[in-house]
Amino acid sequence: MTGTTQGSAPDRSAAPHVVVAPDSFKGSLPAAAVAEALAAGVRDVVPAARVTCLPMADGGEGTLEALLGVWGAGPREVATVDAIGRPTTARWAVSPDGKVGVVELAEASGLPRVADAPPRPLGAHTRGTGELAAAVLDAGVAEVLVCLGGSASTDGGAGLLAGLGARVLDAAGAPVPDGGAGLARAAALDLSGLHPRARQVRWRVAVDVTNPLVGELGAAAVFGPQKGAGPADVAALDAALGRWADLLERTTGARTHDLPGAGAAGGVPAALVAVLGAELERGADLVAESVGLPAALADAALVLTGEGSFDSQSVRGKVADGVARLAAASPARPPVVVVAGQVRLPAAQARAAGIAAAFSIAPGPVALEELLGRTAERLRETAAHVTALTLAGRAA
Structure with a gap:
């Protein structure tokens, strides 16, 4: 180069x-x-x-590899879980100046990771991506770039928040199960255990779709079938995401139900925007800026x-x-x-x-x-x- x-x-x-x-x-x-x-x-x-x-990417799968190639850096790794809770190892990266950390959702919570197992559209989650993000925060970066694409789940980013230390609770105060279906019981969001640096850094999220979180063009309706969701599953997931969006709004004041791009990667941007103030950007533009x-x-x-x-x-x-x-x-x-x-x-x-x-x-x-x-x-x-x-x- x-x-x-x-x-x-x-x-x-x-x-x-x-x-x-x-x-x-x-x-x-x-x-x-x-x-x-x-x-x-x-x-x-x-x-x-x-x-x-x-080398470029559109902000989805392959973005981590492209950035590593331009930066001339090697990946770092962390032990985490895949979208159905099995132990795995995921890669992440830090820019040469140490200021920007890169999280690629597909590394921990992507479809390829669980291709050897039957689809679990109701139970697949993003907790592993949250644990990956926690490792990036521990590295002391000032900015986290989250690359979406290839998601195996439709959990509205609740799993990602859980991986960062948040708790999604039911009416009795017990944690709800991981996965989109568990959000149907979500009654409270406890952020007291959130990673101490989670709200101190800038979060930028690469998206390449404009779908809202819920509705006929939402995460469940449009992308759920690609992850094994049948008609009944889609209806259940869409209702659960609606309840999750209501809870996010009550907790943070941010409305994400119809936010353009919030439906990407099973709704992950909704949680990142509401709780962490993330900025949604065109994936290709974000990568272009990052590589100069x-x-x-x-x-x-x-x-x-x-x-x-x-x-x-x-x-x-x-x-x-x-x-x-x-x-x-x-x-x-x-x-x-x-x-x-x-x-x-x-x-x-x-x-x-x-x-x-x-x-x-x-x-x-x-x-x-x-x-x-x-x-x-x-x-x-x-x-x-x-x-x-x-x-x-x-x-x-």
Whole structure:
């Protein structure tokens, strides 16, 4: 990885500066490996190019890995529990300056962790993520970045609060069971045992959906079926989340029932906003800021980004969208080119979103298995074509 030079405009007489900021190719390559392959393609055509690799993510699964890659740091680990209460180990990270801690929900409470067990939509919880967050607070950070995505539960973040020392009690003063269904009995929220630093730090939550906590577009109705919830389960969970939101409002004064984004990851943002004053932000924007993308774009001549499938969702808050918006706002206003496994977005829609062009790495009709086995090679080759088209003549 090379550094970035800030300035008001790119210096065309110097070696061109190319920023490579892709998402992962899920099922094939992590974002760091994608960035390395694209950078190699750039250097194949313009060996003198200055290339800044900034692996990206949209704030969900893979964000921890992307940040570790950019920071050049290794993960830390803590013993905790998965979404159904089994012992596990989860990773977390701290920025090089020690100020920002990163919690990825999928590390402890994600669906992949419990894929070997029957779905438990009513009982799955986020207590393990709360214990993970407690370890981050113990490290003395001033800010906690919570990355959502891949959640196995629909518990409104009650488990996360429990992992931080809070207690959700029933009418008799007994703790309710972990999981969304237990919230149907929630009558009081005891915050006296909350981690002493929980309210002393800044909480930022990466979200990529705008769903509210409850209702027909809420956490249970939209995302519950993905976690094994049938119609009866969805109805029970939605009612329980409504009761939980009422309790949060009585306890903290914050209304989260219809808060945009509160329905992400089974409703986790509702608890974080109400109890800890968390800020909800677009995941891709939050990651971009954390890895220093805005500064890197200041003198860029070309920006390469990418993901497995470039489609209509890509320009609605995903990585390509965030990169394009930041590039358009930068002093250099460099062209942004997407390199993807498949391109499903019409060119006109891509241009409207600030994407100059999009290219598929598929050389023609090819079996998916074959393409997956040659992803890095094809990324490098496609990046070389893009670089030749946009920079080779200028560099010469």
